[in-house]
Amino acid sequence: MSRQTIPLKIIRKRFNDEIYCTGLILLAVTLIMFLIPALSPIEDELTWFFLNHAITVGYFLTLWISGRLRRGREGLHPFFLFLLMFLVSAYALNRLFPVFEVSAPWFAVMIILCAVNYFAFAFIRVVPVPVRIVMFFLLGLSLCCFLYMAIYVAPFTALGLLAFFFFGISLHALVPLLFFLYTIRLFRRSNARRRPYKLAFWSGIGITVLIVLVYTILWMMNVVEMGREYRRWSEKVRDTYLPAWLHVAAHITPNPVTGKVLRAEMVYTTADGWERPFFNFGSSLNWNEARKHDPLVMIASTLCGTTMMTDEDRIHILKFLYDSRYEAEERLWSGDDLTTTHVQTSARIWPRLRMAYTEKTVNVKNNRIITERGRWRNNQEAIYIFHLPEGAVVSSLSLWINNKEEKGLLTTKAKADSAYKTIVGVENRDPSVVHWQEGNTVTVRVFPVLDNEERQFKLGITAPLSLEHGALIYRNIYFDGPVTSSTGEDVEISFETPPADLQKGGIFSKEKDGRLTASGPYSADWQLSFKDEGLVHQLFSANGKVFSVTPYRKELATADISDVYLDVNSVWSKNEYNTVLSLLGHKRVWVYIDEMMEQVTEQNRSELFKQAAASRFSLFPFFKISQPSTAIVISKGVVNSPSVDDLENTRFMDALKGWLAGGQHVMLYNLGGELSPYLRTLKECRTFRYDQGDIAALKALLDAHRFPASIENDQRIVIESAGMTINETPGTEVSTAPDHLQRLFAYNHIMHAMGPRLLTGGNESDTLVAEAAESYIVTPLSSLVVLEKQEDYDRFNIKESNNSLKNASLKSKGAVPEPHEWALIVIGLLLIVYLKFRPVLFKRVAAI
Incomplete structure (x- = not known):
């Protein structure tokens, strides 16, 4: 018989096997029924499970009654079709009684690959040798996957055997063990004696073990590093401005393993938190992310433990280090679906x-x-x-x-x-x-x-x-x-x-x-x-005020700088640091490290940079500046860093609020990049005389002993990013600009007027509240709300303002007519009436 006819004969043999073909059809049906609730989430998942389970039991009975499960009846491949149906049924049951949380994406893909590989083994003699080697490699990997799953569900295996009489539902706990045992049998029955196939099979096992080992080591390193830093600063809690979790966040390196260490137990199933799916249906944690099952996390956390930090501290770190503020947002109701x-x-x-x-x-x-x-x-x-x-x-x-x-x-x-x-x-x-x-x-x-x-x-x-x-x-x-x-x-x-x-x-x-x-x-x-x-000269006029735009030009004022504070963090380069130091001459230079302000000298300059640059971000303590009027802070921003909101209820924030309440101002120069959330908020509070640019521009300012002055006041605000100022003057003019001119002025003026009170609190200014209402804008003092009924607005005393711009629109400028404009409108209407009815009036007068 030729080699070309052997594959065709094998394929014909498989598809002439009625029981095998029936298994293929039933497997496809169970997959479709499993996917229906997943693609269109519904509450009636119990019915779909029982349909899956009934088909699985029916096919097993068919194999048993037909005798295909006896030795020598070529029942191994049909039996694997039954096991795959049993696996689908187990995952359908898992939706109702979650032994496994939702699988991590990589593990879900791996299970699918393993399932396809089991099916493909029925045709292994048909495929080329390189494909067979891949199949045996995947078979070794499958053995490890189902061994892990068998160990994970081992506490339920005995229960499964004892309660099997209840429609055999509890026997689903045996599925991983059956796959493990029959994978070994499949290996032995599939030309496993040939060296390339044995090598591929054991390589699959070896690679899996190696991946688990490397991941576990990385996990241990992260847990140890976090624990060391956390213990170090927790012991100094009475003497520190910042909590221990902030120091941990400043010195860890964000990577996928670090993120999972921080999410362990809250999101990822661990040995210490396996009972949560069964006994904690409603989590009190303010973290909105679906729980997941990741075997690598489970194994690593079982062998090396998890971080000692509290859930609240870990959430604080995740919020900014992994840009996960949305997951930590306060919720009144779920939004999972x-x-x-x-x-x-x-x-x-x-x-x-x-x-x-x-x-x-x-x-x-x-x-x-x-x-x-x-x-x-x-x-x-x-x-x-x-x-x-x-x-x-x-x-x-x-x-x-x-x-x-x-x-x-x-x-x-x-x-x-x-x-x-x-x-x-x-x-x-x-x-x-x-x-x-x-x-x-x-x-x-x-x-x-x-x-x-x-x-x-x-x-x-x-x-x-x-x-x-x-x-x-x-x-x-x-x-x-x-x-x-x-x-x-x-x-x-x-x-x-x-x-x-x-x-x-x-x-x-x-x-x-x-x-x-x-x-x-x-x-x-x-x-x-x-x-x-x-910019062109355009105006918007409303309520006796005229708003106009002009280009922003920096107004330099004398700057007698005696102290320079370098806000060094990981985004600084050694060359930038040394170049800046060379510009400062004989000025006193300070660097903030580990909550201590250190003066830079020739002897310690390199060591200070090394320590400061090891921190991922910095939170400069402006309250530690002894003479703010003659000091300048030179900084570079890190976007993924704490915000002022993250610092609430800390000694650092209490000291900062006290400093801000004193009306202190300091010069801040940004060497490049987007400001950190912390500095951006302080800039919104008008804490700084601010400028940004490169080192050459900084040198020019230092040589001239000058620095941009703050030119904002109640009649002029600066929008630095747009290079313009918006001015307010009393008067009435014909509007040629959109009402958005007033809205931008009002928002930025309110932020300027509130200044440090944005953080320190205090009584709300009725004048600023009225300004926000007149311009119809959302500010720290005002919000927009839509309620269902007018009675709801009345109950909470929420009323429409009669003298405001109302909601902005793409179609209208929203201008409020001035008194003289109302007069012109009335005169125009009277003129129209007069011209329309003049002939009638003349006729009546003539008749009289």
């Missing part, structure tokens, strides 16, 4: 005013389906965190209720928060609210998003453009929120005047009227750029 289905971005750009207004219309859906009558509806809360450009402000909010767009009303933050929490927490009805947060972010909350239903809200943002190297940049306003992996996005951007030298990227198409449009998957990271043609 929510996905973002669509985003509509509409923007209007004024190139010659360096500003834009953007509306984000977001659709969010609850993918859970209720099929049983009388079941409670699964209300869920949608939370979005929008990241705004510096100086930007939210100026409109809408929520669709009963398919009708309902506009938000502006009120104080306290009233909006009280209304939202009362209605959501107690009455379960429709509200939405948007709150200001530190660090150029706002939080939008929408409730309820019901089972298999979709909600829609719209957020409007007034923002300055970014001026960079002679070009204006419009960046997409992105958000953190429910899953966006399958989200679609439509974008439409229009310009008040045609932009020059437009760089629009490949996703945009240009329409005949100059609009830019794009449609496709949602992307958080896109931008437009065009040439800056300078």
Whole structure:
């Protein structure tokens, strides 16, 4: 018989085997039934499990009755089809009684590969030798996987044997053990004596053991490092400004293993926390991430333990080190089944005013389906965190209720928060609210998003453009929120005047009227750029005030600097450090290390840099500056670092608030990069005389003994990123600019006027609250809220302001007519009436 006919004969033999073909069909059916609840989440998962289980039992009985399980009846490959059905049934049961949490993605892929490999072994004589070697390698890997799973479910195996009489359901605990035993048998029956195949099989086992060993060592190193640093600073708790977890975060290196060490027990199943799925259905932790099962984490944590830090401390680190503030956001209701289905971005750009207004219309859906009558509806809360450009402000909010767009009303933050929490927490009805947060972010909350239903809200943002190297940049306003992996996005951007030298990227198409449009998957990271043609003189007038823009020009003032403080961290290079030191001459230079201010000398300069640069980020203690008026701090920002909010209830924050309350100001020079959240918040509080640039620009300032002065006051605010100032003057003029000019001025003026009170607290200024209400903007003092009924607004004393800009819009400027404009309108209407009815009046007069 020729070699070419052997594979065909084997294939025909397999597919002429009725029991084997029946197994293939039933396996496909069980997979489909398993996937139906996964693709369309429903509550009635018990029925689907019993269907899977019934098919599995039926096929096993078929094998038994037909005698295929006897020795010499070639029943091994049909038996593996039964085992694969049994595995599918076990995972279906796991949805109802979670012995295993949701598998880590890599482990889920591995189980699928192993399952496909078991099926392929029925045709091993057909495939080429290199493929066979891969199959034996995967077989060795499969042996390790199912050995692990057998050990993991070992506590339930005895129970499975004792309770087998209950429809055999408990026997699912034996599935991993059966796979382990029959994998050994399959290896022995499949030409395992040939050296290449044996080598491949044992290589699969060896590689698996090596991976587990390396991962365990990395895990141990992280646990030991965290524990050492945590113990060191915990012992000094009475003498330190910062908590121990902050010192740990400053000295660990973020990587996948570190992240899992921090999430262990909270997210990843461990030996110490295996009982949580059974006895802790509602977690009190403020961490919103689905629990997962990762065998590497389980093995490593069992052998080496977990970090000694508390859950609260680990959450603090995860929030900023892994950019996970969204997961740590306070929730009144779950949002586990929510996905973002669509985003509509509409923007209007004024190139010659360096500003834009953007509306984000977001659709969010609850993918859970209720099929049983009388079941409670699964209300869920949608939370979005929008990241705004510096100086930007939210100026409109809408929520669709009963398919009708309902506009938000502006009120104080306290009233909006009280209304939202009362209605959501107690009455379960429709509200939405948007709150200001530190660090150029706002939080939008929408409730309820019901089972298999979709909600829609719209957020409007007034923002300055970014001026960079002679070009204006419009960046997409992105958000953190429910899953966006399958989200679609439509974008439409229009310009008040045609932009020059437009760089629009490949996703945009240009329409005949100059609009830019794009449609496709949602992307958080896109931008437009065009040439800056300078500011034009345009005005917006309302309520006896005129707002106008002018270019920002730094006004240098004398700077008598005696002390220089270097805020050194891991983003500094040794060359930068040495170059800066060479510029400072005989000035006193200080570096902050381990909560001590050390003066730099020729003898210690290298050692001080080594210690300071070992810290991933820095939190400079401005309260330790002895003479702020003659001091300058030179810094470089680290984006993934703590915010002021993370420092609440620490001695560091108490000391900083005391320093800020004294009205202290210091010069801060940023050598490059985005400011850290901590420094950005202090900059918002107008704590600094601020400037940024390279070392050459710093040298010029030091040589001239000058530094930019703060030129903001009640009539002028600076938007540094846009290179412009907005001025307010009394008077009345015809408006030629959009009302967004007033909104930007009001927001930045309120931030300037509040200054350190943003952090230190104090009584709210009625004047500033009124300014926010007049401009209809979200600030630390004000929020936008949408409630379901007018009675709800009345109950919480939330009223519409009659003398305000109202919600911003793409279609109107929102100007409030001035008294003289009202007079002109009235005169115009009277003139129209006179001209229309003049013939009739003349006829009546003539008749008289």
